[in-house]
Amino acid sequence: MRKFWGIFLVLVLVVSMVAVGCGQKQEPAKEEQKAQEAPKEEAKQETTGDVVKVGWIGSLTGDQAVWGQCEFNTVKMLVEEINAQGGLLGKKLEAIGYDTRGDAMEAVNAVRRLTSQDKVVAIIGPNASGQAIPISTVLEEMKVPDIATVATNPKVTVVDGKTKPFNFRVCFIDPYQGAVAAGYAVDVLKFKKAAVLYDVADDYSQGLTEFFIKTFTEKGGEIVAKEAFKSGDTDFRPQLSKIKTANPDIIFMPYFFKEVALSANQARELGIKAVLMGGDGWPSEVLLEMARDAVNGSYFVNHVDFDDPAVQDFKNRYMKKYDRKVELNGYLAHDAFLMFVDAVKRANSFDPVAIRDALETTNIQGITGNIKIGKDTHNPEGKEAAIIKIVDGKYVFQQKYSPSK
Numbered sequence: 001m002r003k004f005w006g007i008f009l010v011l012v013l014v015v016s017m018v019a020v021g022c023g024q025k026q027e028p029a030k031e032e033q034k035a036q037e038a039p040k041e042e043a044k045q046e047t048t049g050d051v052v053k054v055g056w057i058g059s060l061t062g063d064q065a066v067w068g069q070c071e072f073n074t075v076k077m078l079v080e081e082i083n084a085q086g087g088l089l090g091k092k093l094e095a096i097g098y099d100t101r102g103d104a105m106e107a108v109n110a111v112r113r114l115t116s117q118d119k120v121v122a123i124i125g126p127n128a129s130g131q132a133i134p135i136s137t138v139l140e141e142m143k144v145p146d147i148a149t150v151a152t153n154p155k156v157t158v159v160d161g162k163t164k165p166f167n168f169r170v171c172f173i174d175p176y177q178g179a180v181a182a183g184y185a186v187d188v189l190k191f192k193k194a195a196v197l198y199d200v201a202d203d204y205s206q207g208l209t210e211f212f213i214k215t216f217t218e219k220g221g222e223i224v225a226k227e228a229f230k231s232g233d234t235d236f237r238p239q240l241s242k243i244k245t246a247n248p249d250i251i252f253m254p255y256f257f258k259e260v261a262l263s264a265n266q267a268r269e270l271g272i273k274a275v276l277m278g279g280d281g282w283p284s285e286v287l288l289e290m291a292r293d294a295v296n297g298s299y300f301v302n303h304v305d306f307d308d309p310a311v312q313d314f315k316n317r318y319m320k321k322y323d324r325k326v327e328l329n330g331y332l333a334h335d336a337f338l339m340f341v342d343a344v345k346r347a348n349s350f351d352p353v354a355i356r357d358a359l360e361t362t363n364i365q366g367i368t369g370n371i372k373i374g375k376d377t378h379n380p381e382g383k384e385a386a387i388i389k390i391v392d393g394k395y396v397f398q399q400k401y402s403p404s405k
Helices: 002-036 065-084 104-116 136-142 174-188 203-218 237-246 257-269 285-295 309-322 328-347 352-359
Strands: 051-058 092-099 146-148 167-169 193-199 222-229 250-252 275-278 299-302 363-366 369-372 385-391 394-401
Touching: 051 065, 051 104, 051 328, 065 092, 065 309, 065 328, 092 104, 104 136, 146 328, 174 203, 174 250, 174 275, 174 299, 174 385, 174 394, 193 203, 193 237, 203 222, 203 250, 222 237, 237 257, 257 275, 257 285, 309 328, 328 352, 328 363, 328 369
Parallel strands: 051 092, 146 167, 193 222, 193 250, 250 275, 275 299
Antiparallel strands: 299 385, 363 369, 385 394
């Protein structure tokens, strides 16, 4: 009997050790899996038949986090507001967002998760063309529509003359924006010599550069210098020194606010007095904080006049909820959400393909202007650009402008 109990206790000890050992191996595996998941802003909620999920993707970390956070805040606020009013087609909405970290592959992975795991009916974002272009294959495979916010490269919605069936956007495109900047520089500011400093590794920057140069030279202007850098560079002095030698009237800088601030400061340090000009990658409170006097007197092309009466209600609601100013991306995210709601109502359905079909015939008044989607381009047609001048640390609206004027 004593021998039996001895054997029994040994077996219990062995089983316990095995059990403990298995438990120790399982926990790190769970933690590792959790760490590999993409950052998700909203905790996944229990899905019921009364909840419909809307996806969002964009940068919540990295250089453009300030824009992404504003976009997702806007979508969440609008979802809350529509739910408070009874929902959409009798159902509550839920916003689910993923951080793309500003990376194309992260954007593709995020769209796959939203469509295959979260079962969203539509996606809003991203703001960047470099992320918006590669997600189209997943959207087509899963048959879920996406409305890009500030992704302005033509290839976001059309490639080789073929319209991408599930890609839409709410903003105007780079050819238009580049032409607006060049036209305003020649026709209104009366400049004849321009230099261009651009990001050779970025689709957005390349697109604006191409169409700025095309329009500027067609209008009789001369491009006296064209210098390039790569995303992530922080020293622009070698390129700016060459530009200074060319003595331009204006320097076109078609890239994003952080690098605009760095290059503008360095340009002034080198004694360059030329007027600076850019596109919709400029407007951010961060630019004003980093560049200050270096960008005073500069111009940029924008999607909206920040002082337009049409945007004041949204600005006030956002400020009241988040206690901070709206970034440019918030206005476009607002109108992208309006496009989604309008499409659902006209389709009278949450079926993603029915929403896609309805998006093709969008014709609504947003806070950034009238949004009439071209069926053959999936772009808003006829949206005017706003020219903004930076004066004493403030964005001052100049006029609405189109290159034909």
